[in-house]
Amino acid sequence: MARKIYNRIAVLRAEAGMSRKALAEKVGVNPQTIGFLERGDYNPSLELALNVAAVFKLPVELLFSFRPFPSMAETLLGQGDQA
Amino acid sequence: MARKIYNRIAVLRAEAGMSRKALAEKVGVNPQTIGFLERGDYNPSLELALNVAAVFKLPVELLFSFRPFPSMAETLLGQGDQA
DNA sequence: TCTTTTCGTTGCGTATACACAATATCTATG
DNA sequence: CATAGATATTGTGTATACGCAACGAAAAGA
Numbered sequence: 001m002a003r004k005i006y007n008r009i010a011v012l013r014a015e016a017g018m019s020r021k022a023l024a025e026k027v028g029v030n031p032q033t034i035g036f037l038e039r040g041d042y043n044p045s046l047e048l049a050l051n052v053a054a055v056f057k058l059p060v061e062l063l064f065s066f067r068p069f070p071s072m073a074e075t076l077l078g079q080g081d082q083a
Numbered sequence: 084m085a086r087k088i089y090n091r092i093a094v095l096r097a098e099a100g101m102s103r104k105a106l107a108e109k110v111g112v113n114p115q116t117i118g119f120l121e122r123g124d125y126n127p128s129l130e131l132a133l134n135v136a137a138v139f140k141l142p143v144e145l146l147f148s149f150r151p152f153p154s155m156a157e158t159l160l161g162q163g164d165q166a
Numbered sequence: 167t168c169t170t171t172t173c174g175t176t177g178c179g180t181a182t183a184c185a186c187a188a189t190a191t192c193t194a195t196g
Numbered sequence: 197c198a199t200a201g202a203t204a205t206t207g208t209g210t211a212t213a214c215g216c217a218a219c220g221a222a223a224a225g226a
Contacts, residue, residue, distance in 0.1 A: 002130075002181075002182080003130055005129060005130060005133070019201080019202065019203095020202075020203075021201090021202080029183095029184075029185085030184075030185060030186075031202090031203090032184095032185085032186085032203095032204090032205095033183080033184065033185080035203070035204070035205095036183085036184090039204085042182065042183060042184090043128065043129050043130060043182090043183080044129055044183080044184095045126065045128065045129060045182095045183060045184080045212090045213090046088060046126050046127055046128060046129045046131075046132045046143075046147060047085075047086055047088060047126060048129075048183085048184090049129045049132075049143075050088070050143075050144075050147065050149070053144075059142050059143070059144060060129075060132075060133075060142070060143035060144060061133075061136075061142060061143060064129060064133065066133070085211075085212080102171080102172065102173095103172075103173075104171090104172080112214075112215085113214075113215060113216075114172090114173090115173095115174090115175090115214095115215085115216085116213080116214065116215080118173070118174070118175095119213085119214085122174085125212065125213060125214085126212090126213080127213080127214095128182090128183090128213060128214080131213085131214090
């Protein structure tokens with residue numbers, strides 16, 4: 001347990017022009033909690049992960065992963081070894 | 084927080100002819116933990132949910148849901164209002 | 167029948183995912 | 197400059213997702 005899980009919350013939230021407070025209200029947590037998740041301080045519960053995935057209309061696996069996500073640049077260059 | 088999350092672990096495990104102990108070893112938890120999840124005593128962490136989904140090769144959303152899953156009979160009859 | 171496996175339950179301990187409050191920094195805008 | 201919004205950080209408290217041990221019941225297999 002306590003294995004680190006990476007996420008794309010910060011990128012998606014920035015792209016959507018959404019503040020932490022706004023996202024926090026949508027998923028029903030404190031704004032600081034969003035900050036903790038984006039910084040990787042701890043992992044979200046399954047409940048919170050499902051709620052965040054629903055907000056961005058993405059499957060959980062595309063938002064949370066045991067392996068770090070490729071950067072935007074890497075993704076654009078098509079070098080991502082991960083879907 | 085603490086919203087109940089339903090899952091299909093028991094059904095999938097039975098279909099695979101897998102004991103709780105066997106599943107527990109694959110995902111790295113105690114056998115009792117699997118029992119707690121199947122009974123709905125508490126929700127799994129995101130880490131555990133990702134691991135269980137990987138074992139059954141299913142996306143997280145098809146294994147865990149805020150709404151109860153239709154029974155096998157309902158699914159066979161094609162009356163499921165849920166994917 | 168005897169033994170083994172599987173499962174349910176209870177209890178106790180620990181780590182962590184939160185809530186909430188306070189403060190500081192930085193930026194943008196009036 | 198002054199104010200407001202967004203973010204980082206720290207601290208305290210609580211609920212819960214676990215681990216682990218023990219015991220009993222039920223089912224399966226020899």
